Amino acid sequence: MQFDLTDEQRLIVGTVRDFVEKELYPHEDEVERLDEVPADLQKQITEKALAAGLYAPNMPAEIGGGGLDAVGVALAERELGRASYALHSLVARPSNILLACEGRQRDDYLLPTVRGERIDCLAMTEPGSGSDVRSMTTRAVREGDDYVITGGKHFISHADVADYVILFAATGVQQTSHGKKALITGFLVDLDSPGVTVRRGPACVSNRGYHTCELFFENVRVPAWKRLGDEGQGFELMNTWLGSTRLSVAATCVGRGRRVLDLALDWAAQREQFGQPIGRFQGVGFPLADLATELDAAELLTLRAAWKCDQGTMSDSDVAMAKLFASEALGRITDQAVQVFGGLGLMAETRIERYWRDARLERIWDGTSEIQRHIISRALLRPRGA
Known part of the structure; x- marks a missing residue:
């Protein structure tokens, strides 16, 4: 290789x-x-x-x-x-799910977004529907040439600066081996449409300045031409999007990990106690060695998944491994950085506590660590009939 x-x-x-x-x-x-x-x-x-x-x-x-x-x-x-x-x-x-746009959708949404003239956000998650997206209750009912959408979404990133949302809503019900599940359809909905309310969500300790919002839809009429893809095929569109975003999360975790580890190494080399740099003590140096090893492993997992994506061979498990390992490695790196800095690590002026807070979110959004482990274990067991 x-x-x-x-x-x-x-x-x-x-x-x-x-x-x-x-x-x-x-x-x-x-x-x-x-x-x-x-x-x-x-x-x-x-x-x-x-x-x-x-x-x-x-x-x-x-x-x-x-x-x-x-x-x-x-x-x-x-x-x-x-x-x-x-x-x-x-x-x-922009969400690569926009590549599903056709006809007028390309001129009104895809191309202006690529040019920076419009900003998209994406809404799947609901208060009662997180990882189990097919239990969503936001509904879109066909009425003539329109769909009428009713329901609510939360944890919607940067909806406060977006001007339209890629919205997923239930348009029917399907009986599965695990009971009834929603048939999901995607829509392009302007956030200034009558009946749409955008509200800033609760304050979050992670990523200050980057906000999540709550969206509410009260009998919002959306022309049928703004339906993204075929009716009932939204789950497939979601899966296309989730792979790329989870890979992005893994990559950003590696980048942030590099920055934090560099700061911790600089401090360990400069800060002296008992007549020598604290990095020479095994209690400080060895954990840093472990974290550097983990960070390289996270990067290799991430680039391997990306390379396989380019070859057309990437699996859900490849992305899940990258996202799981990189996000959890970042958590360990930021936690150890606090320890290396000691009391100063919790002071705002060093910025370490900021990286520590921000890192916590990476194990949750775009699929929790538990969901990634579920994807990986299912891929391991399925060939064995389990």
């Missing part, structure tokens, strides 16, 4: 890292303090990302995107992951 990056891949890494360090790092403290990215700063970063050719890197070049393959996207995500989530999310990677 070839582990060296190509010249093009090295250029991607260098370009994105330079952008992150020059355009994102300087604003992290302000965003953390405000729990908000000021509107003028949002505009500034988006415009610079567009000018640098970093916007929509996951979208095909023929529609105006960056045209990166899965490995290229993972490398870019790794570098973006070093920065505050609220800031690096402004270097938008």
Whole structure:
């Protein structure tokens, strides 16, 4: 196997890292303090990302995107992951589920989003329907040339800055071996449509400045041409999207892990106790060695899954392993970094406590660690008839 990056891949890494360090790092403290990215700063970063050719890197070049393959996207995500989530999310990677757009949907939603003129968000999760998405209760009923949508969603990322939502709703019921499950359909819904309410969700300790929202739909009429894909095929569309986002989570965890481990190593080399750097004590040095090993393993799992995606051989289990291991490795890295810094690790001025708080979310969103283990174990046992 070839582990060296190509010249093009090295250029991607260098370009994105330079952008992150020059355009994102300087604003992290302000965003953390405000729990908000000021509107003028949002505009500034988006415009610079567009000018640098970093916007929509996951979208095909023929529609105006960056045209990166899965490995290229993972490398870019790794570098973006070093920065505050609220800031690096402004270097938008539109949901690849939009590639299912057809006809007028392309002109009204897909292409403007790739150009940075529109912002999408995605709504699946409900208060009573998290990992079990087919138990969702938000419904879309066909009435002539429209669908009428009623229900609510929560934990919807950046809906407060989006202007439309890729919404999944139940359009029927299917009898399965596990009982009745919803037949799900995707829709493109403008957030300024009559009957739509967007409300900021509860405050979260992770990723300050990047908000989740609650969406409410009260008899919202959506023209049938805004249905995304065939009726009842939304679950298949979701599965297409989940693989790519879980791979992105793994890559960003690796990037953040690199940044935090570097800070911990610098401190372990500079901080002296009993006449020597604390990193020379096995109680500090050995855990750091273990974490560096874990971080390399997380990166290899992530890039392997991305490479297999490009070859058309990636399985759900490949992505689940990458997301599971990288997110849990980041949790251990940030926790150990707090320990290395001691009391200062819990003080806001060192930023370590921020990375520690932010890391906790990675084991939950886009599929919890338990869901990833379920996917992996099911793949292991299914060939054996279990």
